[in-house]
Amino acid sequence: MPGTVTFTKGHGTGNDFVIVADPNGALSLTDDQVAALCDRRFGIGADGILRVVRAAAIDEGASAAAAGAEWFMDYRNADGSKAEMCGNGIRVFAHYLAESGLAEVDTAGIPIGTRAGVKHVARVPNGFEADLGAWTVDEDAPTVRARGLSVARPGLGVDVGNPHVVVALPGEDELEALELTYKPVLDPEPEAGANVEFVVPAEPLVQEGVGVIRMRVFERGVGETLSCGTGVAAAALAVRHWAGAGAPDIWRVDVPGGTLGVRMVSRGDEMHVLLSGPAVLVFSGDVALA
Known part of the structure; x- marks a missing residue:
């Protein structure tokens, strides 16, 4: 050594x-x-x-x-x-x-x-x-309690090679009120833990064919970070899932540290998610x- x-x-x-x-x-x-x-x-x-x-x-x-x-x-x-x-x-x-x-x-x-x-x-x-690569979505995901939220919120599980739980918030005020110096509580807690993303859709959600969202994240083993690349991808995939048929395959995600791009493309028999920035x-x- x-x-x-x-x-x-x-x-x-x-x-x-x-x-x-x-x-x-x-x-x-x-x-x-x-x-x-x-x-x-x-x-x-x-x-x-x-x-x-x-x-x-x-x-x-x-x-x-x-x-x-x-x-x-x-x-x-x-x-x-x-x-x-x-x-x-x-x-x-x-x-x-x-x-x-x-x-x-x-x-x-x-x-x-x-x-x-x-x-x-x-x-x-x-x-x-x-x-x-490919991703999976799990609707049977934990509920999430976080300092600054009045009640627990449902999460959506998204795995992009590592585990995420994405929580939708209705507005910027709740996103800003989050106190992420405290670890969010997942119920039940996944055995390997998970990164937790809190996301707010833009108004309108789709702008010139691109989905636009804002996100904050608590990373397992770290705490709140200014950005999380896989979390950005998971957040875009979650909102796309919630939006349903007709949702775009290109997304812009704003995080405290800047802006990242996400797109979903066909790779043979699979759909892959790509992250750029x-x-x-x-x-x-x-x-x-x-």
Whole structure:
């Protein structure tokens, strides 16, 4: 275990990450070390860590390597827990690969391994776009209690490689009143937990053929974040589901950290959801590991 590691700080619409390059899988970060690096007062500060490792160099990447993905995104939440996927993180990950010369990421894109399978990421005019794959909707989802809401609200379960519960709110006032320094209570609580999105539709919902919504999110293992890429996709899918037949397949989602695009496309016999938006690398440095 080295005494120091080189890192880069990056973000996607304010959802921020510590990026650590470990191509050969030599680095093993403990949960406590991840939490210390992500600490906003005593560490670098981030919502999570992206370890850049070759798929063939990590046991969890074996299937990704067999599928032709050279790189695996080992994503850890700010508390050190492992996560299946991160929609903002994978765009930042792809940007780091391109900027560091580890891979070429163009409009044709590249495959990247994750714990939720191999995802394809391509360069697009507004940054990078990640194909998150197929999704599932579960109407038998938990009810959600949150500080600032007078009563529990029904949720819609949406899985886009990681679990989400989406709650519809009638207006901006309730969205603003939420106190998400407190973890929302899910009843029943899913065994693996879930990210919770609170969403308000624009008026009108569809503008020039594009669905428009606003969202806030509480991420498991992190807390409220300025943005959550998979949460953005889940929120758009939930509102599309509620809107029913005739709902658009292109969405604009406004989050506290900016704006992201979501679209649903046919891939053979499946429908896939794609997430697009900016990815920014802020600074690099070296940090001591405790």
